Amino acid sequence: MDFTDDVSDLKTLGLDPDDLPDGLVVADETGRVICFNAAAARITASTPAEALGRPVDEALPLEDLKGRRWWTLTDPYGGLAIRSAQPERHLLLPGNREVLVAARYVRQHPAGPLHRLVITLRSTEARLRNERSHAELIATVAHELRSPLTSVKGFTATLLAKWERFTDDQKRLMLETVHADANRVTRLIAELLDISRIDSGRLEVRRQRVDIAAAVRRHVEAQTTAGEDPGRFVTLVSPELPDLWADPDKIDQVLGNLLENAVRHGAGTVTIEVTPSPGQGATAGADGMEGTEVTVSDEGPGIPEESMSRVFTRFWRGSKRGGTGLGLYIVKGIVEAHGGTISVSRAPGGGARFRFTLPVGAPAHLA
Template identity: 50%
Template sequence: MTPPDPSEEGPADPIELIATVSHELRSPLTSIKGFTNLLISRWDGIAEDRKLELLEQIRLDADRVTRMLTELLDISRLETGRLHLSPRPVDLAALARSVVEKVALHEADLDATVTFADDVPEVVADADKLEQVLTNLVENAAKYGSPVGLVVEGAVADDGDAVVVAVTDRGEGIPPEDLPRVFERFFRREEGRPTGTGLGLWITRGLVEAHGGTVEATSTVGEGSTFRVTLPLSAPARPPMPS
């Protein structure tokens, strides 16, 4: 079975895509080059703790570049039906805690709680893709909502055939006119600290649907937003490769 089309607006415009990604790549690459040159030219005169700070920033910026390149590949694979999943048992609670710890490395103000019900079983899924999904949702909640009071919850769905993971923030919420558009390609809200390509949530929806799941957003202005991912417990069917 071919995974559901993650978007109804057709293939991404190559020119717009290249322009958007090129703009977003410029900042981390400039940072990597600048800090690397500084370390090379002034190594002996830089304090050890400062060296570690610069190297950590280089690592974080390199991770950012890697993620954007991964997004580019995912766009191509989602639109051509060539997304390959490697299903295996995944402990979602452990994965969620790991994601929060990693996001906290570059979100110093992040104050997040991970709460999973004791009866949540493992799901059979692609762990790397689910990590990408949860990372996108947690980072978006921190950037557009609030990094303080963020909650990641997991529970078994009412029908017992799926697991629901919800990421909730206590930010200003999403205006009703924007809520239907949050999963659209290139859509970025002006609230919060907008960065990135505007493709993260679009890709998130595609990755979740490729697993046979769904993702939805709800929000109350002035109170916060919740992004809810529902994943079936069974392994996703592997789509046939296009001829």
């Protein structure tokens, strides 16, 4: 049976049903299949030749999760004439293979007989991957929260029960530990909020003029104040940088994460380079510069070649030295929210080299 006329709207747009990422099955007014695209064939393990011309309930022998025949329950051709669709739901194909199915009822007249039944099929693999990712995130968060909260609870309970038995120095030490663990919890919660905003596309960028060179120097100073040898850091800043309009707090987050990773997981000298990024496109500034490029490299063992593609994914850890594995995922989200790019490669000294480029941007009221 030729179904070219029934999908002519797709053809007019230069699309073929086989180009669609989801399975598409269309049945005519008699309930026989007139369209069965390549994705539907892949999902159902059938062929278009086997499906075309057959009754739709035979071409798609669907059951609900209780083993009941879906077509008997929904009765698209003999059921309510005012029904226009079936929402997406989990159904089963033969062999208990799960599939996500939605249906649209096309009528030539309101409450008239069914003219076309349009069914979309989607594999559950993507949803299952998403569910596994969420489960892994929950497990990671629970694990990371348990240690500091246990510490906070233990020290506060001890202080409340035996306050008079401790010296001032002992009290201070325990309170400093509680304070540090509370900071860990706060940081983890901030990471979770960032991930939620990145995944939902709601990460807000509040642009201000940012002195990127001063920001780099501030983060290096924070590392040396925390006990790192000042001689371990080399900062190279170009004397002429374009004006950078970005979210200062989020740029601090990016710099802090990359520098902390270089110190914690790398070795030897940590080099931070800040240079203009030349551009010829519409995003280039008045001085011909498209943006600012920042490179952070170390002389440690580097990142294995096979891991390069996973560095910016959730839960990737460069070593076993703690961390949630969420930092670089957030860094990438922040850079891309600014319209920039970030990459990782092997540094000349053998370590890891992270490079991100931020476009010139514009003040928030002009963006």
